[in-house]
Amino acid sequence: MDKVNLAEKLDSFAEHWSPRTVAQYNGNDIMVVRVQGEFHWHNHPDTDDFFLVLDGELDIELRDRVVTLGPGELFVVPSGTEHRPVARRGEVKMLLIEPSGTPNTGDPATAAPHICI
Amino acid sequence: MDKVNLAEKLDSFAEHWSPRTVAQYNGNDIMVVRVQGEFHWHNHPDTDDFFLVLDGELDIELRDRVVTLGPGELFVVPSGTEHRPVARRGEVKMLLIEPSGTPNTGDPATAAPHICI
Numbered sequence: 001m002d003k004v005n006l007a008e009k010l011d012s013f014a015e016h017w018s019p020r021t022v023a024q025y026n027g028n029d030i031m032v033v034r035v036q037g038e039f040h041w042h043n044h045p046d047t048d049d050f051f052l053v054l055d056g057e058l059d060i061e062l063r064d065r066v067v068t069l070g071p072g073e074l075f076v077v078p079s080g081t082e083h084r085p086v087a088r089r090g091e092v093k094m095l096l097i098e099p100s101g102t103p104n105t106g107d108p109a110t111a112a113p114h115i116c117i
Numbered sequence: 118m119d120k121v122n123l124a125e126k127l128d129s130f131a132e133h134w135s136p137r138t139v140a141q142y143n144g145n146d147i148m149v150v151r152v153q154g155e156f157h158w159h160n161h162p163d164t165d166d167f168f169l170v171l172d173g174e175l176d177i178e179l180r181d182r183v184v185t186l187g188p189g190e191l192f193v194v195p196s197g198t199e200h201r202p203v204a205r206r207g208e209v210k211m212l213l214i215e216p217s218g219t220p221n222t223g224d225p226a227t228a229a230p231h232i233c234i
Contacts (some may be wrong), residue, residue, distance in 0.1 A: 067119075099194045
């Protein structure tokens with residue numbers, strides 16, 4: 001593989017809530033995503049959910065609190081924990097890590113397609 | 118857990134080549150590290166090795182080429198691949214991901230201790 005420049009990858013597409021896989025690590029997809037507005041409440045029963053904000057400010061709403069991440073801040077949502085990522089104050093660019101094949105919505109029926117770039 | 122501000126964590130210690138675990142994801146340690154100069158050649162027979170440069174410029178020497186990473190650039194060294202990280206042009210700050218318990222040198226006898234911050 002080659003190195004991955006995250007900003008270049010993020011500049012290569014415009015869609016929101018459509019993660020792109022840029023590398024793989026031990027059966028996990030390393031993804032970049034651009035988001036704006038509200039996602040929906042969901043959980044991943046079998047995997048933690050890794051968020052690292054690269055640009056913008058993201059609220060990760062949990063049932064009992066809100067975790068707000070700016071650039072260079074990360075949070076891992078434990079498996080089985082309901083959460084809703086929300087970008088209320090402009091677009092947010094992030095790095096995500098999930099086991100390959102994990103539906104981003106927690107439900108294969110509604111999951112975004114898997115796209116590698 | 119709380120969110121993790123990577124710059125704050127990196128500012129909390131000064132040692133080189135001494136990774137600090139700042140979060141966990143599915144049995145993997147999410148670590149920050151400050152490095153300068155040469156590490157040694159090694160490989161991890163059972164795991165890929167994830168590098169994301171946050172500050173500075175890192176050379177990951179492979180036996181057949183050199184991958185140079187700047188801020189916002191990542192590279193995954195495939196398992197079993199000999200490599201040597203080198204920071205020749207000043208200090209480098211990085212995010213690393215490895216399965217918990219992985220010796221950073223590839224050898225438990227010479228590995229850095231596991232430190233959580």
